[in-house]
Every structure is written in structure tokens, then in C-alpha cells.
Amino acid sequence: MARYIGVDIGGTNIVFGVVDEASNCLLFKKVATEADKGSTHVIQTIAAHILDLAEQTDEPILAVGVGVPGFVDHANGIAVSAVNLGWENYPVVAELEKLITIPIYINNDVRLYVYGEALAGAGRNYKHVLGVTLGTGIASAMVNEGQLYYGSGNRAGELGHITMPGNTYACKCGLVGCLETIASANGIVRQAKDAIIQGGNSLLKLWYPGDQIDKVTALDVSNAYDQGDILAIKVMEDTGVYLAKGLAYAINFYSPDLIVIGGGAAMAGERLLGPMKRQLQASILPLYWEGLSITIAQRVEDAGIIGGALYAKNQLS
Amino acid sequence: MARYIGVDIGGTNIVFGVVDEASNCLLFKKVATEADKGSTHVIQTIAAHILDLAEQTDEPILAVGVGVPGFVDHANGIAVSAVNLGWENYPVVAELEKLITIPIYINNDVRLYVYGEALAGAGRNYKHVLGVTLGTGIASAMVNEGQLYYGSGNRAGELGHITMPGNTYACKCGLVGCLETIASANGIVRQAKDAIIQGGNSLLKLWYPGDQIDKVTALDVSNAYDQGDILAIKVMEDTGVYLAKGLAYAINFYSPDLIVIGGGAAMAGERLLGPMKRQLQASILPLYWEGLSITIAQRVEDAGIIGGALYAKNQLS
Structure with missing residues (x-):
């Protein structure tokens, strides 16, 4: 062998x-x-x-x-x-x-x-797999019938740098409002910190008093969510909605039959996927929604x- | 032979x-x-x-x-x-x-x-061709190295039904704000008529007085534009901006090296492509912009x- x-x-x-x-x-x-x-x-x-x-x-x-x-x-x-x-x-x-x-x-x-x-994990039984990683940034790749999609100059799949109306964060790429500034693991942290700085109340303030707020991680936001923390819940909801709006564009262009979410923030699971799926169903044609599965990566x-x-x-x- | x-x-x-x-x-x-x-x-x-x-x-x-x-x-x-x-x-x-x-x-x-x-027209010398038709609606297709891209259920390429923030027109598909409701040939007419109904001044009102306004075509808007009609110029500008914002998403996902615009509204040429290109350059990473050509279909x-x-x-x- x-x-x-x-x-x-x-x-x-x-x-x-x-x-x-x-x-x-x-x-x-x-x-x-x-x-x-x-x-x-x-x-x-x-x-x-x-x-x-x-x-x-x-x-x-x-x-x-x-x-x-x-x-x-x-x-x-x-x-x-x-x-x-x-x-x-x-x-x-x-x-x-x-x-x-x-x-x-x-x-x-x-x-x-x-x-x-796509070939040996969650996508084994699917033909058109869009994979998305939510980490420091957001990246994606598309596998069609076993073939990676590259596009001109191998530049296809820049899900992280589509600009989202309503998102005013500047991105290090030079654009304003890139999806990854708000909906990556870093984006989750950024939203939580900004909400706290703007006077929001949260368990995260207890866990990280004063200047320590800079140490908050996406996992902390997820843990606060599990304690019923309203600020953390809103951050997860907003992140899910932004992700869904970005993915809606990807779905119209690629037509995947499976979306696999991986990377650090994927560990938030249904906390993030729940609001994401609800928004997604409202943002795409029923034809797409009915043919689409969404899951967390299997082979982390x-x-x-x-x-x-x-x-x-x-x-x- | x-x-x-x-x-x-x-x-x-x-x-x-x-x-x-x-x-x-x-x-x-x-x-x-x-x-x-x-x-x-x-x-x-x-x-x-x-x-x-x-x-x-x-x-x-x-x-x-x-x-x-x-x-x-x-x-x-x-x-x-x-x-x-x-x-x-x-x-x-x-x-x-x-x-x-x-x-x-x-x-x-x-x-x-x-x-x-892609194979025998404007795309002859390009490897990754995104074709867009602007007619009653908006449709698109992607050809990579000579192969059509289909996606799951052959549903890839629904450029016409990505929803655009700021666009409140209801689409017959059931969604609100679809790109084709505002940036197709029909969308150009719709914008012009709505602007006139809301009291806007335009040569189109002279050409089609009273109820005859329903007879306005995209070509009329293009002709008014050529006469320096401010309302028609704004419609073309807005259409170009919407198109660019929609295409920006397609570019991030597909990474074409050529975008070919066809269909009835393509006859507007630079009247439409001018504002479209200006907005596009501001909406995508320089890496995409530098590698991208945009043209009108050759084999109409x-x-x-x-x-x-x-x-x-x-x-x-």
C-alpha cells in the first residue's frame, strides 16, 4: 500500500x-x-x-x-x-x-x-463544497467535483475581503468594511471589546477588569454566551448575520451543496451557526436553501x- | 471540414x-x-x-x-x-x-x-471569463479555461438575485433588493420613471408626456444622457455603481481576468461602464483591479x- x-x-x-x-x-x-x-x-x-x-x-x-x-x-x-x-x-x-x-x-x-x-471529511458525500475558515481573518476555498477552484491568478475565494454595508471597520488590506474585520474570531473579539468600551455591561468586564479587556478571546465570548450574557449573545447574533450576508453572495455565485465552517471561531458551533442559518434562509432563493447543507469541519x-x-x-x- | x-x-x-x-x-x-x-x-x-x-x-x-x-x-x-x-x-x-x-x-x-x-469573442485571449447580460433581468455565467462553471444543481451565477443594500425594489423572485430590479435594462427604465414620478425634470418627460412615460426604454435614457439630461446621467451613474458593487462580490469569488458585458443595456457603453469602473476600482483589492479587463460583448x-x-x-x- x-x-x-x-x-x-x-x-x-x-x-x-x-x-x-x-x-x-x-x-x-x-x-x-x-x-x-x-x-x-x-x-x-x-x-x-x-x-x-x-x-x-x-x-x-x-x-x-x-x-x-x-x-x-x-x-x-x-x-x-x-x-x-x-x-x-x-x-x-x-x-x-x-x-x-x-x-x-x-x-x-x-x-x-x-x-x-471536502474529500475526506464533512464533504465526503457532497460534490460542491465551499469551505470557510474563521480565525484571525476569514478565508475560503471551493472544491467542485473533487477539483479546487482557483480563478485568475489563484485569487478566487476572497470571502474575507468582500465589503459589507453597515460595517465601518477599516481593514489592513486598505478597504473599509471587509467581512473579516467583523465576522472572524478577531472580529468577534473586536465587537465585544467595542461594545464594552461604549459602556455595555457584560460578564467579560468581570472576567477582564480594566485594561485586561485586551485579553478577551473569541472563546471567552462563547463562554459568556453560555452564561446568558446579553452582550455576548448580541455579538454572536450580529456575527452570524454578517457571515450569512457574505455567504449569501458566495452561494449565488458558487452554488455549493455543502458549506463547511472551520477555524477557531467554528468552535462556537450553533451559537454562531444558529443566527447565521436564520439570516441565510432570508437572504437566498429557496432553491438554494433547499439544496444546501451547513456544518462544522470534521477533521479539525x-x-x-x-x-x-x-x-x-x-x-x- | x-x-x-x-x-x-x-x-x-x-x-x-x-x-x-x-x-x-x-x-x-x-x-x-x-x-x-x-x-x-x-x-x-x-x-x-x-x-x-x-x-x-x-x-x-x-x-x-x-x-x-x-x-x-x-x-x-x-x-x-x-x-x-x-x-x-x-x-x-x-x-x-x-x-x-x-x-x-x-x-x-x-x-x-x-x-x-469567451471562446470566440471578446474572451478569446483570456482564461477566466465572467459574462454578464443586462436585459429584462441580469444573468451571468463563468468560463474557466474553456469550461463552464455550473455549481450544485447548475445554479451558479445568479448575479441578478444578489440583494443590494439600499435597493428597496421588490423582485418577482420573492426577495427584496435584487440587483436585477435596479441595474438591468428594465431597472434603468424603472429608476428613470420613478425619478420623474417623484417630480424630477427630464427630457424623457418631453419625449413621453403624461401617461406615455410608460413607453420609456433604456435606449431613451441613453439618448437623454447624450443630450446632457441630468436625470438620465444620474440614473446611469447609479446603475453603474450598483453594478460595480454586485460585480465586486463576483470578482472576489470567481477572480475573472475578463468581464464581458452583453445584453440590451450593454449598448449604453461607457455611459454605464464609466461609472461602473470608477466604483469597481474603489470596491475591490488592487490585486484584482490590476489583473482585470472589462469590455462590451463583441459577438452581439x-x-x-x-x-x-x-x-x-x-x-x-
């Missing part, structure tokens, strides 16, 4: 996994990225752990798929811009090929995460690894 | 063309649809003219592609819902195959129009025919 290795490079950690033909992650490894030590160090770390995993595996490793956080030219194996790693037009595949003889493919980390979830831990491994496998054939 | 026939069924007329391997339309024919005489009559009309064109052509006709106005199950050759023709779950391909032995394929008329424009007369013929040709291979 053949094996594949999936690698998911994050700003803090790199995770590795050996994946079998049935999309099981057999071996798992997590190491520090240490991007500050330079690109060569990171590449050497990745190569060493790939070789180590290959040695631990009896079956042959046919290919490696690597997810890079940022803008990736997957056809040429280049990380065009990965800000968190400090990489600009960095030839990841060429550099790794100096150290490893196994075929290597790279792609954007969110695309591979959604690819893994290893979707990126599985996606990388499956992507590499499918590039071979 | 092989030939293909493209057929474009409209509510009023059906147009036919014989198309060669270089996407030239060699023979052209236009007949009345007469949908009121029933589906069998329409099918017999189509079959008779296909056979007639085949007889006039020395080269063999390898396939026929037919555009149907409405919701089409192209894989099974069924017109699921074509309101203007009175067709519901009508097996167009099976019915035509009773009368013709040439392989026949059908698809949605707008998809074939955009397919023709025969894009649907060419698209049908090319679609049929490519289904064969």
Missing part, C-alpha cells in the same frame, strides 16, 4: 502526517516553525521530518503535499507571498527537492485544508495534512 | 447558424418561436430548420447545440423550467432526436452566449449560436 505525507506550515508550528490510501493519518508530528531563523532553516526542518517519517514507514512514500500560509503559485511551486514566514517569491519546491527525492507539491494552506475536508486536527497528502496523490495521477 | 449548428431559442425568435471549425457563422436564419402553438410545434420548427441548413451545407454537420432560455438540466437534455416557452421538465433532446439523427446537446442560453463570447448577433455550436463540438470530443 502506498503512503503520502501531508505537511501544514503555520506561523507557529508545522504539522506532518503520513496518510494511507483510505485517508487515514497514520503518523503525526508537530514541530516549531521558527520562521525567524530564516527560510533555509525552515526548509531543512521540513525536509528532516519528512525523511524521518519516511524512515518510520514500511510502505513507500509516493508524494508530499505542503500547505503554505499565504499566496502560492502552486503550478510553479513558489510561495509568492507568505507574510508570517517572511517568504516572498520563495521557490519552496525547488529548495525541498535539493534535500528530498520524493515528488513535492505545494498549495495555499486553506485550499488544502478545504480540499482535505488533520484536514490540512490529509488535504496536502491527497493533493500530492492526485497531482501524481 | 466539419460543421456544427448553433440554435438560440428566444421567447420571440429562434436563430440558427452553421458554424465552421474557425468559429465563423456561415449561414444564419431567424424564425418566429410561436411558443403559444405548443412545444411540439416549436420542436418541429427547430428540427425542420436544422435539416434545411444541413441540406444547404456541403460539409457534414457533426453536432447541434441548442440554447434554452431558462433552467436546463444539460446532462440529461431536459428543459427543467423555461417560463417564456411554457416548458416544464420538457425532454428537448429526446424530442429532437425523434426527428434528427445528428447528435444534439442543450444548455442554458446565457451560458452558451457567454461560452461563445451570434454569440449564442457560436456558443451552442462550440459547446456541441466540445461535447463530442
Whole structure:
């Protein structure tokens, strides 16, 4: 039986996994990225752990798929811009090929995460999967009948940077009102803090008195929600409504049959999905609503690894 | 040299063309649809003219592609819902195959129009073409590297039914604020009439006094614009701004490298595209703007025919 290795490079950690033909992650490894030590160090770390995993595996490793956080030219194996790693037009595949003889493919980390979830997670029984990650920002990718959708310049799927009327937050991209400024995990925190600064009452004020308010996380807002905190409930409601209005556009253009929500804020579950679904039903044609499933990502831990491994496998054939 | 026939069924007329391997339309024919005489009559009309064109052509006709106005199950050759023709779950391909032995394929008329424009019109040198038609309503289709994008249930591309904040017009689909209620050819007329009813001054009032205001067309608004009519200029500006805001969403999701605008209102040209482009540049990331061309459809007369013929040709291979 053949094996594949999936690698998911994050700003803090790199995770590795050996994946079998049935999309099981057999071996798992997590190491520090240490991007500050330079690109060569990171590449050497990745190569060493790939070789180590290959040695631990009896079956042959046919290919490696690597997810890079940022803008990736997957056809040429280049990380065009990965800000968190400090990489600009960095030839990841060429550099790794100096150290490893196994075929290597790279792609954007969110695309591979959604690819893994679509093919071997919540999307297994769906043909048109829109995956959305709610974290520091908002990212998305679309998989149609097993194929990633890229668009011109691989720029498709910028759900995080559609501008939402009523949202006055400035985005670091230069636009005003981007969806990710208000409906990401960071956006949830921002809304809660702003409501408190404007005099709103909340358990969050008790938990984080005075200047400590800056330490509030999206998980805290979710916990306050569970205590019946009115401010937290309003933040979750508003976030769900914004998300729904953004997704309504994506649905009209892509027509997915499944939307998978992943990333940190997905852990809020129905607290967020409840209001989101209610608004969504009011915002799209019944034809879309009836054909649509919405769920939380299944493979939270290893979707990126599985996606990388499956992507590499499918590039071979 | 092989030939293909493209057929474009409209509510009023059906147009036919014989198309060669270089996407030239060699023979052209236009007949009345007469949908009121029933589906069998329409099918017999189509079959008779296909056979007639085949007889006039020395080269063999390898396939026929037919555009149907409405919701089409192209894989099974069924017109699921074509309101203007009175067709519901009508097996167009099976019915035509009773009368013709040439392989026949059908698809949605707008998809074939955009397919023709993408492959043999303004999109010839582009890889990711978003086509938009501004007529009674607004429709769109996306062609990626020569492939039409369908989405789940073939429902992708409903640009006309994304709801636009600030637009309070009710749409016949049941939603409020759909883009097509305000930015289609009909939407242009509606805005002009409403502005006049609310006391606005305009040449249109001189041209169509009193109750005759109901006869205003989008072309009249365009003509008033050319006379420096302030009301008409504002209508075109507002329409362009709404269109841009809707297209901004499509660009973030699809990442086209070309947007082709067709349909009746496209004849307004820069009157509409000028304000549209200005707003668009402010609404999308510079990365998108720099990689994007915007143009008016080239093959106004025969894009649907060419698209049908090319679609049929490519289904064969």
C-alpha cells in the first residue's frame, strides 16, 4: 500500500502526517516553525521530518503535499507571498527537492485544508463544497467535483475581503468594511471589546477588569454566551448575520451543496451557526436553501495534512 | 471540414447558424418561436430548420447545440423550467432526436452566449471569463479555461438575485433588493420613471408626456444622457455603481481576468461602464483591479449560436 505525507506550515508550528490510501493519518508530528531563523532553516526542518517519517514507514512514500500560509503559485511551486514566514517569491519546491527525492507539491494552506475536508471529511458525500475558515481573518476555498477552484491568478475565494454595508471597520488590506474585520474570531473579539468600551455591561468586564479587556478571546465570548450574557449573545447574533450576508453572495455565485465552517471561531458551533442559518434562509432563493447543507469541519486536527497528502496523490495521477 | 449548428431559442425568435471549425457563422436564419402553438410545434420548427441548413451545407454537420432560455438540466437534455416557452421538465433532446439523427446537446442560453463570447469573442485571449447580460433581468455565467462553471444543481451565477443594500425594489423572485430590479435594462427604465414620478425634470418627460412615460426604454435614457439630461446621467451613474458593487462580490469569488458585458443595456457603453469602473476600482483589492479587463460583448448577433455550436463540438470530443 502506498503512503503520502501531508505537511501544514503555520506561523507557529508545522504539522506532518503520513496518510494511507483510505485517508487515514497514520503518523503525526508537530514541530516549531521558527520562521525567524530564516527560510533555509525552515526548509531543512521540513525536509528532516519528512525523511524521518519516511524512515518510520514500511510502505513507500509516493508524494508530499505542503500547505503554505499565504499566496502560492502552486503550478510553479513558489510561495509568492507568505507574510508570517517572511517568504516572498520563495521557490519552496525547488529548495525541498535539493534535500528530498520524493515528488513535492505545494498549495495555499486553506485550499488544502478545504480540499482535505471536502474529500475526506464533512464533504465526503457532497460534490460542491465551499469551505470557510474563521480565525484571525476569514478565508475560503471551493472544491467542485473533487477539483479546487482557483480563478485568475489563484485569487478566487476572497470571502474575507468582500465589503459589507453597515460595517465601518477599516481593514489592513486598505478597504473599509471587509467581512473579516467583523465576522472572524478577531472580529468577534473586536465587537465585544467595542461594545464594552461604549459602556455595555457584560460578564467579560468581570472576567477582564480594566485594561485586561485586551485579553478577551473569541472563546471567552462563547463562554459568556453560555452564561446568558446579553452582550455576548448580541455579538454572536450580529456575527452570524454578517457571515450569512457574505455567504449569501458566495452561494449565488458558487452554488455549493455543502458549506463547511472551520477555524477557531467554528468552535462556537450553533451559537454562531444558529443566527447565521436564520439570516441565510432570508437572504437566498429557496432553491438554494433547499439544496444546501451547513456544518462544522470534521477533521479539525488533520484536514490540512490529509488535504496536502491527497493533493500530492492526485497531482501524481 | 466539419460543421456544427448553433440554435438560440428566444421567447420571440429562434436563430440558427452553421458554424465552421474557425468559429465563423456561415449561414444564419431567424424564425418566429410561436411558443403559444405548443412545444411540439416549436420542436418541429427547430428540427425542420436544422435539416434545411444541413441540406444547404456541403460539409457534414457533426453536432447541434441548442440554447434554452431558462433552467436546463444539460446532462440529461431536459428543459427543467423555461417560463417564456411554457416548458416544464420538457425532454428537448429526446424530442429532437425523434426527428434528427445528428447528435444534439442543450444548455442554458446565457451560458452558451457567454461560452461563445469567451471562446470566440471578446474572451478569446483570456482564461477566466465572467459574462454578464443586462436585459429584462441580469444573468451571468463563468468560463474557466474553456469550461463552464455550473455549481450544485447548475445554479451558479445568479448575479441578478444578489440583494443590494439600499435597493428597496421588490423582485418577482420573492426577495427584496435584487440587483436585477435596479441595474438591468428594465431597472434603468424603472429608476428613470420613478425619478420623474417623484417630480424630477427630464427630457424623457418631453419625449413621453403624461401617461406615455410608460413607453420609456433604456435606449431613451441613453439618448437623454447624450443630450446632457441630468436625470438620465444620474440614473446611469447609479446603475453603474450598483453594478460595480454586485460585480465586486463576483470578482472576489470567481477572480475573472475578463468581464464581458452583453445584453440590451450593454449598448449604453461607457455611459454605464464609466461609472461602473470608477466604483469597481474603489470596491475591490488592487490585486484584482490590476489583473482585470472589462469590455462590451463583441459577438452581439451570434454569440449564442457560436456558443451552442462550440459547446456541441466540445461535447463530442
